[in-house]
């Protein structure tokens with residue numbers, strides 16, 4: 301292949317996509333455009349319809365996932381826009397272990413008769429495909445939060461498409477660096493941009509990506525009328541985060557893999573759950589008290605919900621009443637950040653040693 305036709309590598313596109321045209325005196329980065337309205341007769345018109353800073357972010361995430369990106373005020377707003385695609389009374393197949401907000405939203409929509417949910421074990425591909433019969437949408441999260449189970453996305457897509465169900469994948473944990481669901485045939489990809497894409501625990505944002513023009517128009521319409529638009533400043537920061545996604549996640553993943561080996565060898569840990577990639581690790585301690593003692597015993601790690609920032613955080617998930625009852629009481633989810641591996645391990649080890657086996 302000659303240089304002109306060779307597609308650019310993912311890590312290159314994460315840096316180059318969504319830049320203003322390279323002309324003299326143009327800024328290299330799209331600035332924060334603060335505007336509620338624009339001069340008439342162009343393409344933007346009004347601040348709830350479009351914003352150049354969102355567009356710069358959407359250009360890069362769309363490029364990385366392989367579709368058109370529509371950004372939202374939060375991950376939950378993006379999830380809501382995808383659930384808006386389900387016709388009244390339609391069925392959504394969803395993982396019993398998934399983001400608590402997704403579960404709560406589905407339960408709330410079901411309670412007021414808007415849709416029906418069929419809960420499945422996402423690792424049981426045959427059961428998921430069976431449940432897709434007659435469903436409008438199959439919702440996947442892989443790896444799941446916080447059980448870290450994996451779905452066979454390609455096989456589920458084949459089965460769901462055979463019975464005319466759409467497939468949406470919450471790709472927050474993997475990011476397009478590690479998993480690109482549209483390449484496996486998924487119709488829609490959803491992100492909590494808040495996590496790895498933005499990467500610094502300083503903003504909330506969400507996104508939907510789809511390669512289907514009709515779905516893109518409907519999701520855009522949902523944002524326009526729902527009004528859950530991101531702020532230009534957050535879009536600017538999120539785009540800045542995406543520029544370093546590859547180096548951040550590669551480093552965090554390498555550290556997570558080293559920590560997993562040490563955690564597996566520690567007598568105080570009953571079980572380590574790690575899907576083999578990414579930088580989220582769940583450890584199961586003997587009970588809630590031991591898990592709480594770990595969370596309170598660390599000093600470098602920060603006890604905090606959320607994940608995907610440069611700083612390492614941890615939390616016992618069942619402290620939330622909304623967490624699934626099938627998640628063990630002693631499960632602590634670790635979000636591995638960019639600190640030195642040995643510093644992170646020393647802190648975990650002293651806290652685990654204090655908890656005892």
Ligand SMILES: *Cc1c(COP(=O)(O)O)cnc(C)c1O
Pocket residue numbers: 374375376377399401441445470472473491492493494495504505506
């Ligand atoms: C955090 C999260 C969400 C929700 O995103 P917000 O930006 O907090 O609204 C959805 N899915 C997953 C997997 C998440 O981790």
